[in-house]
Amino acid sequence: MPGLGVLREIGHLFALAVTVVKLTFRRPFQVREFIEQFWFIASVSILPAMLVTIPFGAVMALQVGSLIEQFGAQSLTGGASVLVMIQQASPLIVSLLISGVAGSAICADLGSRAIREELDAMKVMGVSPVQRLVVPRVLAVVLVALLLNGLVSVVGTLGGYFFTVYMQDGTPGAYVASFSALAQLPDLYISEIKAGIFGFIAGIVAAYRGLNPKGGPKGVGDVVNQSVVFTFLILFFVNTVLTAIYLQLVPSKGM
Template sequence: MTAPVTAARNAVGEFGKLFGLALDIVVAMFKRPFQFREFVQQFWFVASVSILPAALVSIPFGAVITLQLGGLTSQLGAESFNGAASVLAVIQQASPIVTTLVVAGAGGSAICAELGSRTIREEIDAMEVLGVSPIQRLVVPRVLAAMAVAVLLNGMVSFVGVTGGYVFNVLLQGGTPGAFLASFSALAQLPDLWVGEVKAVIFGFLAGLVASYRGLHPKGGAKGVGDVVNQSVVITFLLLFFVNFVISVIYLRVVPAKGA
């Protein structure tokens, strides 16, 4: 059997295992007892390592989007739409992606490393022997924590990004505050905000899912744990951009633009 065929079969097998773990997590979320203390600890940890990087990254992100779109709208003579285009780009696209990239890079990598260390020390096997579900006991609280942090940070990143874009548009591009706000209120609608939050929930689930899956399947001892941490971050990034494309296409097809 050729190498490409073998690689394809392995990839399909890994995706099947990942999908199976996702189903197990969803089912375990509704089982009792719920590990509330573990969830709170993981939520606090992921939030503590993600909030500052997310806030710092959101400022230049919003500013770059606003400056780029501001220059484009100026060339087209549509300066009055600069606020709407910038804010919608931040809320719908940039904010969920930036938030989850930070959550996956900071919190997800730590989750993967912790579960990987537990696996190579055979703690996961010991839990299964004792009749304790590692998915319900360890994985579910971490996935829910990643989802909750992603949703809350998405709101913060949206606000900081929009504020940064507003300030840079007024200071550097000579925009007027009234025109920026008026164009946003004229074209934006409530579903634009909801789709960003829905993306944050899905992306947070994917970040926790991939980190947990790779953490439960390390190979080669301590070096294997380092390898799966890198793999979890890369795989999460790839999935985020693909899923973001799918959700954006569906949203733009289903929800009509304001005034259309």
């Protein structure tokens, strides 16, 4: 039955996530592999993240400013646009780039190793492929996501400031004042929590699909596409859940 197959896949995915968490604290930790993967993921993600964030922040600032202007509350443009960027846009931008760029690379690497039977050879030698290959990659994705989220938040905030002040004739003082009046530290906390969780999900899904390719080299391409699509779907669902929980637990600061 198709439904049982889906549940089985979900169960295997959760089992891999639990195994990765357990093996993270087991020696030996693959420090060199972690550093290499961290550097690779960061190098291929930083520039695209900035290039996506600048126009995204600009469009968001212009749209929010246009809507707020209709209500005569132009002074709140800065706070509203920055809160949207930090709470929602920044983690999603980071997660989509991480899953699309780093996740596809991880999935393709593990998938090619699987079809060459390297993973089976590692198991025969008593080496856990999850501990040797998956754990450092997942942790590298999580760390890059956390750091990249801070960079995207800063770039998006500066972009929103520029377009609000110079394109919509806003005042710098009102922009900063509205941001300080509406923003609070939990907004930054939830942004980093989202980025970490999204990075972990992206790494786990990419690793799971890469460890289980079917159909030879063509199957590797198929699982890469599947991992990106599945990650997008999971991330949007998890983002909705986390946002709903945050809004219920943390009251708005208000003016």
